[in-house]
Amino acid sequence: MIGLTNYAGVMESLMNSAEEKQPSSPLTNSWAKKQESSKSQKPNGVGGFVLVHAGAGYHSESKAKEYKHVCKRACQRAVDQLKAGALAVEAVAAALVELEDSPFTNAGMGSNLNLSGEIECDASIMDGKSLHFGAVGALSGIRNPVMVANRLLSEAQKGKLSAGRIPPCFLVGRGAHDWAVSHGIPPCPSDKMATKFSLSAYKRNKRKMELAEKMDTGHNQTKKRRQSSENENGSGCLDTVGAVVVDLEGNVAAAVSSGGLAMKHPGRVGQAAHYGCGCWAENACNMNSYSTAVSTSGCGEHLIRTMLARECSAAMQSEDAHQALLEAMQNKFISEITHFCLLWEIKPFVLYGFLFLSNLCSGCFIVLNLCMDILEFLWSHTTESMCVGYMSAQDSKAKTHISRLPPGTVPGQSLAIEGGVCRLMGVVE
């Protein structure tokens, strides 16, 4: 029987300064429970669970229903797969397909158009059981990029190709498209992937760009660039969608998918396709006490440098997750990024061990952390809002929630963290 006995109360924290005291952590409490729990019972397996998000950015009130609905459907699809016996990696791919198929997300259908008015997508997937990874970058003409990433992962698991050739784990552009089609994934004309909304956003962005360039004519080129502060990729647009899953056997998996920045240069590949950056999943083993799965979203160029997904996962491996997050982030993540900030003359701020780049890098992430039968899940964002959905294999329907920064706070300078804990009873004997 799968028993979902407790969703811990959601905690929300908002701070404007790194200097203020650290808030009490949901992790500290939950890890205390975890320690007690692990003494009393040792189930052989756990119930399935999925957590999804619809991308970093701004989710308008008028479309709130749509965002929640797509998160709900994505959760349902993953849980359907889990109940049918699928492994975490298959279930997480199924959730991503639903997120990609929505015209409201910036992934798959309705993705941002690039400078040439075309859709090019990035996606990656990681299996916590085998640690295999598959990724595609700047992929056009395929409705569900995550399916190609997943197929790369599963093909690599079969071993070497003929004549000892090593199977690829990362394909881009036309080559990725042709590989997908040759592996039975149907092509989809690029114009069928654009939506009324993405096309009108493209036209609007193009006009703004032309206007900005016109206004700058005659100015010094370098000066022009630095003074230009209006960001087409800011509020109003969404970024990488993602999901993290635990299957009935306790395996974890994570995946991300993105249409990338609006008006990006053709061929640009963002963090969603980068190993260690977009997603990370790692089953518990001799060296890692906890199974973790992480999925991130935000500005690719900056998130690539942080390797955020991998760093989050590594920090969660300690017995005291709160302390570990602080220590790990302090020792390597924060110090590294502070280094970048100093060099680039930007102001970082730190909360709860995580660091965000003020006015530069807004993003969000979701994390699953599993120890024995206690599953911890959390999401965090510096963007205006974040829409998440979560569901256990025992639930009849998914819970959804749009987390928003309070009025008056500045996206990129404020941080929201929310999360919960649930107990998933053993099902596999």
Add this chain to the structure above:
Amino acid sequence: MIGLTNYAGVMESLMNSAEEKQPSSPLTNSWAKKQESSKSQKPNGVGGFVLVHAGAGYHSESKAKEYKHVCKRACQRAVDQLKAGALAVEAVAAALVELEDSPFTNAGMGSNLNLSGEIECDASIMDGKSLHFGAVGALSGIRNPVMVANRLLSEAQKGKLSAGRIPPCFLVGRGAHDWAVSHGIPPCPSDKMATKFSLSAYKRNKRKMELAEKMDTGHNQTKKRRQSSENENGSGCLDTVGAVVVDLEGNVAAAVSSGGLAMKHPGRVGQAAHYGCGCWAENACNMNSYSTAVSTSGCGEHLIRTMLARECSAAMQSEDAHQALLEAMQNKFISEITHFCLLWEIKPFVLYGFLFLSNLCSGCFIVLNLCMDILEFLWSHTTESMCVGYMSAQDSKAKTHISRLPPGTVPGQSLAIEGGVCRLMGVVE
């Protein structure tokens, strides 16, 4: 005055087992000297230095002269740049251009051909001063891929594009080609980049592949794949070339370039284009006592997972480099990779803090480590051979060397480490 007072004696170690005792390290000695040195003098700058390598793999005796010659030319080109006042990042790009232009290396001209008989290159470059990074993947029709990576880096340093768009740091495929051409880098027809040698290797590989597939006909597909052990990408082929540079001001930079695996699928991107994997460069600063630059070479699919360049650099930051290498590699690198090895049922072996994957991942790397006026440089390989060249701004010509595993040792199971130390006197007042 630039004074090059000491090239420490080369040390070579070969072991077949992780269990044997650790060899004494050139680093330990040199770091002791470094400590003494830093007490006695504090120059404001250091002389320039370059270290290059012609790729992991096998360098035949018959072509030894050619390999040495290209390394020599690459060093000379970088030093010419340094003497003309160029920064490290420009000098390292100049060295790479020379390595790419050689028909004997697997980069730029004469690169391995992919499954479709085309050349697609990966390259990346990192500036230790700004920590900016530029990369291209699966790039066709450009003679010097490193020039595109370098241009991406320098364009990103200028700040945002019109309308606040974030400049790309990683471009692939056709988009990368078009961006390069629009930025004044001339196109080069793919067929002009193939050489007699690369074309005949392609035909030979194609025949072997067809034969292997013919022989396997009728066998179970999965079984067929696993049993196939002959590796087209093994001995006889070379991989990613690279260089690391210190300029007259003490800034470091690193770069890599690769034609990728022979018979790879079109669109496949390897470690040479991945952040943290192919190259890493980081100037000394408040948080890092030492300037380090690393360039790696080897099988992309496996090296991506190790993030070798970044891990090497991080390990070199400690005051006791030997101890740091051991600790860092033991704590995260080795444990992580051992994890992969356990999962994939392969045997790792460990020496000197670095880990190589037996029969799976052969590779090499070069490292520069600078503290005050003492520069340490080392190279290491598990491949049959490695051709390196090095030169200071004061030298009249470069020194070159082909390091080989001794007869009877097995590539991928034995490791050679060599290196030296030199004192570069301050030149910038």
